[in-house]
Amino acid sequence: MPLDRFSRDIHYLRISLTDRCNLRCVYCMPEDMKFRPRAELVQDDELLTLVRLCTELGFHKFRLTGGEPTVRANVVELVHSLAQTPGVRSLSMTTNGLLLKKLARPLAEAGLQRVNVSIDTLDPVKFKRLTRWGDVQDVWEGIVESEAAGLLPIKLNAVIVRGYNEDDVVDLAALTLYHNWQMRFIEMMPFGDVADFQQSQVVRAQEMRDKIEAALGPLTPVEGGKLDGEARLYRLSDALGDVGFISSVTEPFCASCTRARLTADGKLRMCLLREYEMDLLTPLRAGASPDDLKALVLKAVYHKPWGHGLAHNVVPMNRVMSEIGG
């Protein structure tokens, strides 16, 4: 099992299947985002090789993300192959849900276990303003289809942006009164060219909690306020589901981080908010042996940064969120 130099057990790999996306969310990337040529991205056989090496080192939890993972060609076949890989115990996906109406069942049949779906507001006009291109009805139908396909538990993600959707936390949290879903609110994080906007429009988790409680009553911590992954969970009275807060900016959870990220161009990134990366694709294409590649993974794990530097105004400039995968 790979340990970093702070004795954290790093066993969770989030894989960006593509840097492309069918939305242009204001908090994620510029509207005129330029994407890498496909030949520079990790191909299916290369991805399966890297995942196999990682499982042999002790990684067992995998999440597919992007860009938008469902726009990758052959995504169902790729999920099937990943699910069959020995050592892959957990396989989930973070998606904007636009294509789930069509893909939820085939993905579930291929071996995908769960989905997290991004939905920042239920209001169609605000949704279009935030995502620039999207129709919230498509996302809603994708969520319903994912639930029917057994991709459970359903977790929903909303990034809250001042001036766009800070009041929508109430309607979104109210979903948990009638659905056994986990509705998670994310503090916006700053990256690259979009950092100024992200830092000026960030909404703190405490403000979100206050708004929800003022409208819907007290939020009671679930299991004494323990972290579930990256989310701190609460429950409204008589609710079927939970409300979570991912407060990476104001209440970082770096001490319990178990993650590494593989970017779509084959770099192992050891902290979302730090620029340090280890290139795996170039050596793989140059013929590096499995042992050499494993040594690079272990070296990257060892050098995993302790945590982000937002408190000291250190912002990663080398990539925006869509290029890393969240």
Ligand code: SAM
């Ligand atoms: N396209 C997929 C989606 O929309 O879920 C997967 C990729 S997206 C980069 C992964 C997650 O990161 C989404 O929940 C998205 O809302 C979140 N995200 C994007 N930009 C962010 C930012 N600046 N701060 C915090 N979360 C962000």
